[in-house]
Amino acid sequence: MFKNLLIADSGKGHVEEMVRMLRDLPAFQTARVNLLHVVSEQSKDDSDQHWTKAGSLLAKAVDNLGLNPGDVNSIIRQGDAKQTVLKVADELDADLIVMGSRGLGRLQSILANSASQYVFQLSTRPMLLVRDDLYVRHINRVLVTIDGTGVGDDALKLACDMVKDIPGGQLTGVHVSRTERTPSRGGAGSSDSLLDRAVQRARMLGVTLNPLHVTDADVGKGVCQAAETIQADLVVLASQDRRPLVARGLVDLDKLLGGSVSDYIRVHAPAPVLLVREPEQR
Structure with missing residues (x-):
């Protein structure tokens, strides 16, 4: 059923654990995994360091997911995280966006410039939100x-x-x-x-x-x-x-x-x- 997953990975929370649970389900086992990490806009020196760190985070995420690196489309983009997730989802024609969430309330989300809340509000694609404070279980x-x-x-x-x-x-x-x-x-x-x-x-x-x-x-x-x-x-x-x-x-x-x-x-x-x-x- 699902052919193209976009996983917005920040290196925090339970997103990777959730993706492992999803891949145990027949509906997700043949889906293409696109792993995205967004580097914020920085000066060139800081940017280089962030890109190196982003590459390491994605490599670790692929390993944590137990996937063959050749089977994962790892994407590093620079820019505003919320806009970038929406843009990449459109480029890939993603079936599902998976993001972590701090579980902030509405006003807190606005003040904290929450990327997941922004995508949650604006995306027309199915989206799976995994709060940081939840215990992720096998889906039954x-x-x-x-x-x-x-x-x-x-x-x-x-x-x-x-x-x-x-x-x-x-x-x-x-x-x-x-x-x-x-x-x-x-x-x-x-x-x-x-x-x-x-x-x-x-x-x-x-x-x-x-x-x-x-x-x-x-x-x-x-x-x-x-x-x-x-x-x-x-x-x-x-x-x-x-x-x-x-x-x-x-x-x-x-x-x-x-x-x-x-x-x-x-x-x-x-x-x-x-x-x-x-x-x-x-």
């Missing part, structure tokens, strides 16, 4: 959000493709509603209908989906609680959060400082988060 239990939208269907298909070849893999679909379910005349509420359709679609894709309905005034908290309840190893999140269409060079401040569901889950989920965005052409 996957939680996917169910919302009845087109991007929600994309997230469900991606989750099914990942889980179906995992021996003993478990997939749970969660729908969070802000109010209690109101049954229709037939006795089923809208949440039940959404989850029933998701169960049927997953079955057509060869996967048994365990439906889970959660009522919570805060959708992000509801998703995180569901992930905690099932002890999820990975959260696949469908996101329709608005992205800036005029200036990609600016962060979407109203979303970063407002009530972005995906941003809350990014910070608080008890497992790595794989974000699936709605493609721009939709």
